């Protein structure tokens with residue numbers, strides 16, 4: 001799916017200039033905010049005014065009085081196996097009150113969704129006579145980074161409240177030159193893990209992460225980041241755009257949600273990046289010594305060696321390259337532990353030297369593309385830990401590079417028009433994003449990388 005340079009969009013040329021350094025990242029606020037309840041857009045810690053009791057130096061009598069009437073709070077972290085009930089009891093809440101509070105809270109929070117380490121704030125009223133704490137007042141917790149839920153006692157029992165943190169989506173652009181591996185360079189370039197994983201997955205259909213990537217190749221990405229009103233990152237959103245420029249040829253892909261609501265990544269022609277078979281059936285990020293592999297005695301497809309090897313550490317998950325049925329799983333002589341998957345009456349893939357085969361992966365088992373079928377190793381006749389991968393057409397090993405795959409879905413009609421509009425929008429946003437060089441991380445770049 002490489003595109004001839006003549007079809008290079010203009011923005012590629014515009015962005016090349018900024019990636020001579022290693023890392024470029026900038027943000028553009030789109031100003032879109034999400035809040036189900038704008039009147040109560042409080043960040044955690046601001047919800048309950050009484051939470052600020054500790055550490056405040058009183059300055060006046062009225063403040064003293066105010067402080068004296070404020071409730072007392074305890075923060076309890078959920079331990080492994082804890083129920084919300086356990087936590088409330090541990091904080092000193094009476095069982096009957098705890099039952100009622102949890103029952104009320106259930107309306108907006110499933111107590112079973114409590115996570116280990118989650119902090120639960122339990123509030124008690126001030127006692128009428130100075131010492132200890134009064135009756136249970138409220139329970140507050142933050143089920144995720146965006147939501148705060150509480151149950152507070154009132155004259156009618158318990159009132160629940162849900163507060164959504166106001167978040168703003170900004171677009172972030174990052175780019176860099178690949179030095180050792182895409183993974184390391186992208187990490188150094190400030191690309192968050194979730195985005196990196198998505199990018200590698202999207203390119204795994206087309207890119208052989210071991211052989212296609214060369215020093216000096218480049219990547220560019222644009223992704224969403226959600227921040228609170230103080231500019232703190234709440235979470236990373238979707239990867240919207242990625243481009244790998246391999247040996248001078250750009251391969252841009254765009255996220256697009258089709259009319260049926262299914263998100264996918266598409267090339268410039270509106271073809272899904274998904275193919276029948278993966279070129280890289282291991283997590284591309286695990287191939288950390290892509291260039292170093294040139295010293296490996298066995299390289300790619302030859303008459304002697306009928307497959308491609310991926311240099312990955314023993315235990316790296318191996319994925320089914322495509323949907324299919326397992327034809328063989330077990331010891332296979334010099335191949336060591338071996339799995340072969342039949343994809344259709346012509347195509348099969350094989351995986352060798354595995355350290356172990358995943359549970360349930362036996363002859364006749366059905367597998368889906370991307371499913372983990374085994375773990376790489378060095379069993380059989382092997383020179384060291386690696387995954388040996390073969391593609392078979394009509395039962396003959398073939399050079400995977402020679403196999404042309406049909407692209408997945410191709411957008412058409414209104415979907416294609418919408419995609420093209422979205423693509424233009426993405427290109428414009430990307431071009432407008434500020435970029436900054438992180439000079440410190442680009443020490444002594446090889447002369448060939450200086451533009």
Ligand SMILES: [Zn+2]
Pocket residue numbers: 298305307308309387388389
């Ligand atoms: Zn091999």
